[in-house]
Amino acid sequence: MREDHALPVASRARLVGAAADLVRRDRGAFFAMLALNVLAVGAGLLGPWLLGRIVNAVQDGATVSTVDRLAVGVVVSAVVQLLLARWARLIGHRFGERTLARVRERFVDRAVALPVSVVERAGTGDLVVRGTSDVGAVGTALRDAGPDLLIGGIQAPLILAAVFFLDPLLGVCGLAGLVGIRFATRWYLRRAPAAYMAEGVANSALAEALSATAAGARTIEAFGLEERHVAAVLEKIEASHRTRTRTLSLRSVLFPSLDISHVLPVVGVLLVGAPLLERDMVTLGAVVAAVLYLRQLAEPLDLILRWVEQLQSSGASFARVEGLGVQLDSLEGALTGLSVGRPSARPVGDRIELRGVHYAYDPPYDGTSDVVRGVDLTVRPGERLAVVGQSGAGKTTLSRLLAGIDTPRAGTVSVGGVPVADLPSQILRRQIVLVTQEHHVFTGTLRDNLLLAAPDAADAALTGALSAVGADWAERLRHGLDTELGAREHQLDGAQAQQLSLARVVLADPHTVVLDEATALLDPRTARRTERALAAVLAGRTVIAIAHRLHTAHDADRVAVMDGGRLTELGSHDELVAAGGTYAALWRSWHGDAAAPA
Secondary structure, three states, rough: OOHOOOOOOOHHHHHHHHHHHHHHHHHHHHHHHHHHHHHHHHHHHHHHHHHHHHHHHHHOOOOOHHHHHHHHHHHHHHHHHHHHHHHHHHHHHHHHHHHHHHHHHHHHHHHHHOHHHHHHHOOOOHHHHHHHHHHHHHHHHHHHHHHHHHHHHHHHHHHHHHHHOOOHHHHHHHHHOOOHHHHHHHHHHHHHHHHHHHHHHHHHHHHHHHHHHHOOHHHHHHHOOOOHHHHHHHHHHHHHHHHHHHHHHHHHHHHHHHHHHHHHHHHHHHHHHHHHHHHOOHHHHHHHHHHHHHHHHHHHHHHHHHHHHHHHHHHHHHOHHHHHHHHHHHOOOOOOOOOOOOOOOOOOOOOOOEEEEEEEOOOOOOOOOOEEEEEEEOOOOOOOOEEOOOOOOHHHHHHHHHHOOOOEEEEOOOOOOOHHHOOOHHHHHEHHHHHHHHOOOOOOEEHHHOOOOOOOOOHHHHHHHHHHOOOOHHOOOOOHHHOOEOOOEEEOOHHHHHHHHHHHHHHHOOEEEEEEEOOOOOHHHHHHHHHHHHHHHHOOOOOEEEEOOOOOHOOOOOEEEOOOOOEEEEHHHHHHHHHOOHHHHHHHHHOOOOOOOO
């Protein structure tokens, strides 16, 4: 994954805005959790104060009944605190789960809205890590860290206020003992965000390397590239280990410093309280209550500081999750419910036109690295156009430009007079569908896989689509459309999976279909039968077929020949064979006949 192609991360200002938006969506639960925690802390503060009263009462010779009444108050305050805290935590966890669901849903919406070209260049490994590990870390923060931090954030200042209420001097001593926490935390926070961000990037790079190696395992073995790929993966593992060790070293400094800082306030109060007690400047009950309060302070401080470390990781993860929104906002023509194109962009007719189209995958974008160069082409509605050429001629890139997956560096690709880049995706996919060699079988039934293209289709339409593409194997399935597909269920071979993809195209019913070697995995006989079936089903629709099998070109209305990124020939099969140019040479080579038959 190249650094300039990586998906972005959100800024601090955007994260604050996103967090505030999540709170607003469930503000009732948030403020209920806040109020209950305040009441729980208030009830908890009564216990040490009543214990201090008991100490003073015993010292003054109070009766047993007086002490018993105070003891009952301690018990009641503890029970009330427990009930209120449990109630607040329950509401907090529910708030966290609902908010996490919103984060997941928004992530999926944004991931689906990303242009395919952006995902391909960034690498699917990065997107997978953001959707799994990063979203999981955000979930931990919302479900566990959020409620705990809220409780600790309320308890700590109220407990310190209670110590100052008992005796201001004791309060100063307790507060002075906490100064070390400030320095340790500040030191940690200066270094942690960058360290955790680097760890996330390293993990994404490792996931991308592993997924790429697993996907191309057979090719790697065939070409004897095992050692090279193992070395590359080991390098990514070492980088991941290095960043992980860095964050671990930061924690190993923070936590011991905090443990020491928890003891210092208690020691300070005892050292100062003893001489004050000798001079009758403070009561023994006040010193006892202050010590108990400061010991009680250790729990909320532990909660806060323990989750500070988690929040650094979760904050970096949240920035990466929200980075998809940043990517969408930065893209012109990223057209979904999250990012909408021009309201006036509505095609009139089905004519597809390319005018002066140039495209380059990588910089410099000055024409020297273009893989498509100055293509001018008009595809008439209902026409069958075949695009042929040698490997690397620019055929696949042209298909991606036609389908709106990539945007031209210069020039325009339009449908119905509207640039494809300006069309909202929900309109574009009703106009043009690209079918490639890649195919996907989703876990679920055969029916579920087909309904992705037409959610309201009846069973007759589903079986009709399968028949249209020659998928007669579906008729032999024991459970028919209810057959479960997947690695652990009925597994389709490559040809069957490709026919399933083509059946989805039939159900989607676009006016233009771009077939980029869509039948490449089928044997010649099955491919020929499937293409003939598709020709019958797609009669009257525009079909742009990009293939090396020239029988597709023979059946087409016109043939476009790509060579070196340029459109060099355009005409019918017979015209181009008669012209004796590049296409005629390709036809002779493929047909094995020097006479170039028509």
